[in-house]
Amino acid sequence: MPDDAIEARIPASCPVTISEILRRAWHHDLAGLKALLSVPGRASVQEPTTGETPLHAAIRSCGARTQKNNNEAPAEKSASVDIEAAKAVVHELFLSGAIWNDVDSNNETPGCVAARLAQDDLYNECVSAGMRAELLFGLLDGYEALDSDAEEEDEDNGEDKANNREDAATNEDTEHQDDAPEDIILESDPDRAFLPPQTEGTVTSAAYLRANLTYTDGKLVDDQNNGVMMAWETSIMRSSVDALLPGLPAGKRILNIGFGMGIIDGMFRETQPSRHHIVEAHPEVLKHVETSPDCTFGKDWEASASEGAYKIYAGKWQEVVPGLLEQGELYDAIYFDTFGEDYSQLRMFFTEYVPALLDEGGIFGFFNGLGADRKVCYDVYTKVVEMHLADAGLDIEWNELDVDMKGLEKEGKGEWSGVKRRYWTLDKYRLPVITLMG
Structure with a gap:
């Protein structure tokens, strides 16, 4: 377990300019903290060695909620902890530009700390702030997917980041802080709170x-060992097919975006659809379809039905799907897994194409791995998706599934052996079931 003591998170070596802000946040000193937040960037300063931000400090200092027994609601760890005061500080920090998904030296965001400590109210504050930030990125047309790889890159370079932040000082606000240092630290990039998380290093x-690409040992990986698709996802695919085709009736019209290992298409085929269209862009996947004896979706499969009923369309879905619209194709089930x-591409698909392609009573779904390497990101994306789907005239229900984490617990171990990044860490999967409104 991480050491959550103030001495560990705000060590004596912490520059006094940073320590002043962190300690006021830690002790929920709202009045004193407000006096320090008038300059952009101060709400997101970080301790150089621990990566502690004011948000981390304000949440961490509350300690863990404990449950006395099965019949009692969780109680605060200490009667001296004023959660309302903590919420007020967290709220003020977000208003002042604090970054909801900054990570500390434990690779935890403030929301991760709140979740670990079972501080539900503070966790919800982080989720709400994340949702607002992500919606803002979308409105600015600068949306990039949440990805904690970038956050880990930041963690690796945390010392450089902290040093960069110490490039300016000010004597402002001294009338409000008689005992505070005059040179309170400034953020070198005060606008970064209003930019999408950078995804350097992602594919x-x-x-x-x-x-x-390589098909091996129940995995499809690229030449950098990124997991494109893995066999552990099979149970999720099974549940997805059951949700998209309730009762598994024959004769339905199906569109799948992204063939990969062919897991879900094999399940769709078992239902004997009247139309089964697949869109796949990667040339090596297409070659695998045509040449591998393990794949049965080649020319013989296409020829087993009337012309055009069974077909793999080669190309990016952005190029293929408009043609399907022009042909007047309608589907009873649509699945998306690229x-x-x-996320902007998934959003474009369900905003611009799904309402026109989905027949009345049809169901749309997608592989919901959005932000699935940490709970807070997964919860943020859940809310963002709900809002964007509603704007597109679509209803959504979530079927929550248990994920068997055996073999998925550790980076580079078990199912992740030979895979560069553990892109799934959660024991629950939210399966989306999406229909036309009304």
Whole structure:
């Protein structure tokens, strides 16, 4: 367990300019903290060695909620902790530009700390702030997917970041802080709270389509060992098919975006659909379909039904799907699972195409791995997706599934052996079931 003591998180070596802000946040000194937050960037300063931000400090100092027995609601760890005061400080920090998904030296965001300590009210504050930030990024047309890889990159370079932040000082606010240092630290990039999280090191769609792929040991990986699709997802695919085709009736019209290992398409095929269209962009996946004896979705499969009923369309869905619209295609079930694309592409698909492609009574779903490497990001995306779907005239219900985490617990171990990044860490999966409103 992480050491949550103030001495561990705000050590004596912490520059006094940073320590002043962190300690006021830690002790929920709202009046004193407000006096320090008038300059952009101060709400997101970090301790150079622990990565502690004012948000981390304000939440961590509350301690863990404990449950006395099964019949009693959780009680605060200490009667001296004023959660309302903590909420007021957290709220003020967000208003002042605190960054909801900054990570500390434990690779925890403030929301992660709140979740670990079972501080539900503070956790919800973090989720709400994350949702507002993500919606803002979308409105600014600068949306990038949440990805904690970038946060880990920041953690690796935390010392450099902290040093960069110490490049300015001010004597402002001294009339409000008689005992405070005159040179309170400034953020070197005060606008970063209003920018999408950077995703340096993540795979772009263009890079993925150029990459060599390998099918091996129940995995599909690229030449950088990024997991494109893995066999552990099979149970999720099974539940998705059951949700998209309730009762598994024959004769339905199906569209799947992203073939990958062919897991879900194999399940769709078992229902004997009247139309089964697949869109796949990667040339090596398409080659696998045509040449591998393990794949049965090639030309013989296409020829087993009337012309055009069973077909794999080669190309990016952004190029193929408009043609399907022009042909007047309608589907009873649509599934979306691509790799190397950020959330903006999924949003574009369900905003611009799903309402026109989905027949009355049809169901749309997608592989919901949005932010699935940490709970707070997953919860933020849940709310963002709900709002964007409503704007597109679509209703959503979530079927929550248990995920068997055996073999998925540790980076580089078990199912993750030979895979660069553990992209799933949660024991619950929210399966989306999406229909046309009304």
